[in-house]
Amino acid sequence: MTTTTPTSATPRADAPSRPRTRLTGSRRNRLDRRSTPLTIAMLAALAYFLVPLLWLVVSSTKSTQDLINTFGLWFSHAPQLLGNIHDTLTQDNGVFVQWLLNTVMYAGVSAVGAAFLAAAAGYGFAKYRFRGHGAAFGLVVGTIMVPATALAIPTYLLFAQVHLVDTPWAVILPSLINPFGLYLMRIYTQDAVPDSLIEAARIDGAGEARIFFTIALRLLGPGLVTVLLFTLVSTWNNYFLPLIMLNNPRLYPVTVGLSSWAAQAQNGGAGSSSTMLPLVVTGSLLSIIPLVVAFLLLQRYWQSGLATGAVKQ
Known part of the structure; x- marks a missing residue:
């Protein structure tokens, strides 16, 4: 009886070897030349977004005289950021804090409601x-395709008929309707919620409402966060709608409140200008901080693939 011992497999001489791709000097130079315009365009876009923010941060540390007499993108010799923040928060018995709280309420309620309605529709x-x-x-x-400003006056007339003008609902209710969010959620739902998963839930006896609230909403998380952030930014920066809907200064959002301060700085004379102009700039800086925090907290939810493995094959 003879035994055979396995031998290690040796590569065949005629087997094709895997080609190794190496960038030659000329090809690398061509790629570098192609990427240079893209790099320049990226740097230009970065400067377009960051330079105004840099100006806002620098200007918030200046007095009125420094705002006029010093270079806009560099600090003055005597920064007074903390003093400007204190003056902004205490001006007119702390009305800026009230404006900021109003904006948080308008934007928060509108964003959550618009995201839910867009997901359901x-x-x-x-x-x-x-x-x-x-x-x-x-x-x-x-x-x-219809601009929001074109609907502002008809919306005002309708709300005046039901006595909702000069109330928080006059800002919140129109912001709940987000056609782009509905379109986005419809496209996202087609892939994020498998039909087989819905059929499996129906076979198990789940009703349509239970399927939506317990299954679909969990799978639509990234899309919900996207619509929520879009609506949050849109309502936070909204100016024209609250301008025509609200008459009570205590109900103003930050956009309308800072606009009223800017009008005082321009039309109130030299003394008013020297007092109000730094407050407008500092208030603008403080008003963007909650948006930055919201993006930092919610960006981790921008992920997909939550339905992977939900249905057994």
């Missing part, structure tokens, strides 16, 4: 078919 358009489905969705997409 987007889920309905993506997973159900009904008479007039295409026409209804086309109408929603068409409303994206």
